[in-house]
Amino acid sequence: MARWNKSVLNPEQQRSLKLEVLYKVAAAAFRRNGYHGTSLIDIADILGVSKATLYYYVKNKQDLLFQCHLAAADQALETICTDPSLNGLERLRRSLVAYVISIIGEDSFSVVILEERSLSDEQLRVVIEKRDAFERRLQDVVRTGVTDGSILRCDPKFAVFSVLGAANWVTKWHRPEGAWTIDEIAQASAALLCRGLAAGPLPSYPSNRLYGDQQP
Amino acid sequence: MARWNKSVLNPEQQRSLKLEVLYKVAAAAFRRNGYHGTSLIDIADILGVSKATLYYYVKNKQDLLFQCHLAAADQALETICTDPSLNGLERLRRSLVAYVISIIGEDSFSVVILEERSLSDEQLRVVIEKRDAFERRLQDVVRTGVTDGSILRCDPKFAVFSVLGAANWVTKWHRPEGAWTIDEIAQASAALLCRGLAAGPLPSYPSNRLYGDQQP
DNA sequence: CGTTTTTTCGACTTGAGAGTCAAATTAGCA
DNA sequence: TGCTAATTTGACTCTCAAGTCGAAAAAACG
Numbered sequence: 001m002a003r004w005n006k007s008v009l010n011p012e013q014q015r016s017l018k019l020e021v022l023y024k025v026a027a028a029a030f031r032r033n034g035y036h037g038t039s040l041i042d043i044a045d046i047l048g049v050s051k052a053t054l055y056y057y058v059k060n061k062q063d064l065l066f067q068c069h070l071a072a073a074d075q076a077l078e079t080i081c082t083d084p085s086l087n088g089l090e091r092l093r094r095s096l097v098a099y100v101i102s103i104i105g106e107d108s109f110s111v112v113i114l115e116e117r118s119l120s121d122e123q124l125r126v127v128i129e130k131r132d133a134f135e136r137r138l139q140d141v142v143r144t145g146v147t148d149g150s151i152l153r154c155d156p157k158f159a160v161f162s163v164l165g166a167a168n169w170v171t172k173w174h175r176p177e178g179a180w181t182i183d184e185i186a187q188a189s190a191a192l193l194c195r196g197l198a199a200g201p202l203p204s205y206p207s208n209r210l211y212g213d214q215q216p
Numbered sequence: 217m218a219r220w221n222k223s224v225l226n227p228e229q230q231r232s233l234k235l236e237v238l239y240k241v242a243a244a245a246f247r248r249n250g251y252h253g254t255s256l257i258d259i260a261d262i263l264g265v266s267k268a269t270l271y272y273y274v275k276n277k278q279d280l281l282f283q284c285h286l287a288a289a290d291q292a293l294e295t296i297c298t299d300p301s302l303n304g305l306e307r308l309r310r311s312l313v314a315y316v317i318s319i320i321g322e323d324s325f326s327v328v329i330l331e332e333r334s335l336s337d338e339q340l341r342v343v344i345e346k347r348d349a350f351e352r353r354l355q356d357v358v359r360t361g362v363t364d365g366s367i368l369r370c371d372p373k374f375a376v377f378s379v380l381g382a383a384n385w386v387t388k389w390h391r392p393e394g395a396w397t398i399d400e401i402a403q404a405s406a407a408l409l410c411r412g413l414a415a416g417p418l419p420s421y422p423s424n425r426l427y428g429d430q431q432p
Numbered sequence: 433c434g435t436t437t438t439t440t441c442g443a444c445t446t447g448a449g450a451g452t453c454a455a456a457t458t459a460g461c462a
Numbered sequence: 463t464g465c466t467a468a469t470t471t472g473a474c475t476c477t478c479a480a481g482t483c484g485a486a487a488a489a490a491c492g
Binding site: 049050052 | 438439440441442443
Binding site for chain 4: 039040041051052055060061
């Protein structure tokens, strides 16, 4: 990736395109080395730009992290499935598949694995509020499942914590060059986790060599 | 906690006791603020000691992190259940309970949630080797379960990744002052995750308000 | 072209934290 | 008590990275 990775040539949205690339690169670097372990020079080098240039786009390093958090929160919210024709369990499964893909995919802004103490109090407040909103939406999906009988009776908050934990952790061990594709991982994770919450007879998931492949 | 927290008064093992306290305090600080986000002064302050004193006990900051990793690896290894009278699923469940308790308990050395790039190549090699050993032992438990029919056919490596992911993530959201006890969390996590892997009719787990409580 | 506006950068200041060391303090023990 | 070894510390250096700024380069535009 060099020089903003030639992000097209629009006059007006140039800036927001560059910002998006910057956030993705920063998030990826933060994920790898941690917030404090990543210098702005690291990020500038990846973009083929000088450190001073970055300050034309972001207020400071802390704000850069904050922006990553905000972008990631929006990205996460989009993964929630609310299709009313599906039961709670299937909505949860689809949400998880989408979520895992979003956080380990090429376009991830995810910075959930980072220590949160790097943000200011006010920034942290906002981020936590947004994250809570996401988690509450997922909890609602679980509650729907409990009500419609597809999900076992449980504490939705705890269930979401567990399920998101396994999902978020994927960013720690997933290697793009590894044997498993992103889609495989997402499907298998969702299948395993949903099975842990499923109430009745388990729905049959698509065949997957990581999990859920029922043939001998 | 002040001044080595009066760790008894043995002549010879004084040092190792102090080291143990130091590692626990350091690990807790690292978990909270990340490796780079934690200064040795932070740690020294918690111990009620000057920064220079720490250098009497550890070679440098990086080595301190390394020692935490080593201690955590040993701690993790001890959580694996190998009771031959139990089937694989139950062994896995007990292992998970013990593991979760070990990482969020008072005596945790756990630093798994940290970025690994802070270690030297050689240190990282050792840590990864130790962690692999632990994960392989857990994979063996899963394999045992698949063989004895208690666990669904699956990729043991992936299963262990998922299960440990959810477990490790607990360190992110668990609050000692929260409503859930460590034991409750450990039991519920293990129950949920094992259910996701269980093959046949699910064993009944002890009642738990977070998960597995089957009564209406 | 020349002029203006946007974008980039080199060179700088600054602060924080890692790591050192000789001196001071404390503990062990005769 | 005095002597010795173990332990602790204040004061120091040094490096690295955040953040600034005025000038240079590059677009935009007439």
